[in-house]
Amino acid sequence: MKKVLMVCTGNMDRGPTAAMLVAEMCAPVWVSSAGTEGWAKNQVSAELVEEADIICVMEEAHRRFILSRFGEFPAAKVIVLDVPDNYVCWEARLVALLKPKLRAALGVTT
Numbered sequence: 001m002k003k004v005l006m007v008c009t010g011n012m013d014r015g016p017t018a019a020m021l022v023a024e025m026c027a028p029v030w031v032s033s034a035g036t037e038g039w040a041k042n043q044v045s046a047e048l049v050e051e052a053d054i055i056c057v058m059e060e061a062h063r064r065f066i067l068s069r070f071g072e073f074p075a076a077k078v079i080v081l082d083v084p085d086n087y088v089c090w091e092a093r094l095v096a097l098l099k100p101k102l103r104a105a106l107g108v109t110t
Helices: 014-024 046-051 060-070 092-106
Strands: 002-008 029-035 054-057 078-080
Touching: 002 014, 002 046, 002 060, 014 029, 014 092, 046 060, 054 060, 054 092, 060 078
Parallel strands: 002 029, 002 054, 054 078
Antiparallel strands: none
8 A cells, every 4th residue: 555645834734634635535545644844743754754655745845845854765756736835724725726636646536
């Protein structure tokens, strides 16, 4: 089973929403979410980055954070979703934006 990590800034809105959406899609993956900031509920760690097969980040800044913190090895598995930080968890506009991006990133057709 593939392991997918959703990364946003504080792991409060975008990342958790994306993880819940993937679970709803019944994609055959293990999914978790983490944030790049020190105050994030669940912080991005070397273990999470190493274990993940796919790392979906919400912004280019998150990709840069991962590469600067953990080196170049995860670069091939990072996908930038281009989801700005102006939504709240489970907001309808966020869900509508994330669904097609997640389907494309994970190769899910349903």
